[in-house]
Amino acid sequence: MKTIIVLLSSTLLINFTLSETDNFQIENGQVLWQKVFETNMTKEQLIEQIKSSGQFENISENEKSLTAQINQLSMDFKGYGISEMSTPMYVSRSYVEAFSLIEFKEKRYRVTLKNIKFVQKYEDALSKEGETTDIEFYALKKRNTEFKSNFLNKPSKIMDFTFQKITNFKDVEKEDKW
Numbered sequence: 001m002k003t004i005i006v007l008l009s010s011t012l013l014i015n016f017t018l019s020e021t022d023n024f025q026i027e028n029g030q031v032l033w034q035k036v037f038e039t040n041m042t043k044e045q046l047i048e049q050i051k052s053s054g055q056f057e058n059i060s061e062n063e064k065s066l067t068a069q070i071n072q073l074s075m076d077f078k079g080y081g082i083s084e085m086s087t088p089m090y091v092s093r094s095y096v097e098a099f100s101l102i103e104f105k106e107k108r109y110r111v112t113l114k115n116i117k118f119v120q121k122y123e124d125a126l127s128k129e130g131e132t133t134d135i136e137f138y139a140l141k142k143r144n145t146e147f148k149s150n151f152l153n154k155p156s157k158i159m160d161f162t163f164q165k166i167t168n169f170k171d172v173e174k175e176d177k178w
Contacts, residue, residue, distance in 0.1 A: 021147060022160035029144035031135045033098075033113040033163050041171045043104045049169040056100065065103045070096065070113070073162065074121075080161040082154065089126075090138055091155050094118035097132075102167075111167040 023035045039046060047066060050056055056068035072095040077087040084092045098113040116135040123129045136144055139151040147156075 021152065022156040023163070024139070024147070024156055024160070026140065026145065026147070029136070029140075030114065031116060031139050033116065033160070034110065035164065035167065036108055036110045037168055038108050039169065039171070040107070041169070045171065046104065046109060046169055050102065053166065053169070055166045065101060068100050068102075070098045070100055070166075072119070073097070073166070075158050076162045076165060077158045079165065080158045082158070086154070087158065088138075088150075088155050090118055090133070091158055093121055093124065094133075095121055096159070096162075100167075111163075113163060 023033050025032050025034060041049070047061060050066060050068070051059060055070060055073065057071055059066060059068040061067075074095060075087075075091050077084065077092060095118070096116060097119055098116045101112040101114070103110045103112075118133045118135065118138070120127045120129055120131040120133075138155065139147055141148050
């Protein structure tokens with residue numbers, strides 16, 4: 001009986017922890033964002049959508065995956081539904097840069113964003129334009145083994161919303177009338 005209770009408790013704790021991190025994970029002291037998407041598109045259609053999205057640069061592809069760089073990505077806090085004044089300054093006043101790995105399997109693909117950095121958009125009293133800060137500075141505590149609770153409030157949710165928005169590719173039929 002005790003074993004069943006322990007197993008049930010640990011399962012609930014693991015599920016709660018994963019749902020509370022908005023697709024962010026800690027791997028070897030670094031923050032990464034990872035999400036699996038279902039799709040009806042072929043690998044070739046998906047690659048074409050990725051290339052034509054304009055969000056990815058330096059695209060390199062092989063048989064099972066694609067790598068690219070994301071540069072100057074503004075976080076969509078307004079799309080998430082909050083104002084700039086209630087968004088942490090490092091989120092609203094910075095672009096995000098990240099390395100992206102997109103892996104393909106039949107009817108789905110997995111997006112992993114690594115080396116996530118904030119790049120200051122403009123100079124202010126606290127920082128200079130172009131100043132770069134790793135996400136770990138804002139997101140982690142206890143020697144990079146735990147997420148800070150204030151990161152898991154608004155920042156992670158805004159970032160998760162934005163990352164999903166740019167990586168969830170849909171098969172859209174265009175009416176090309178011009």
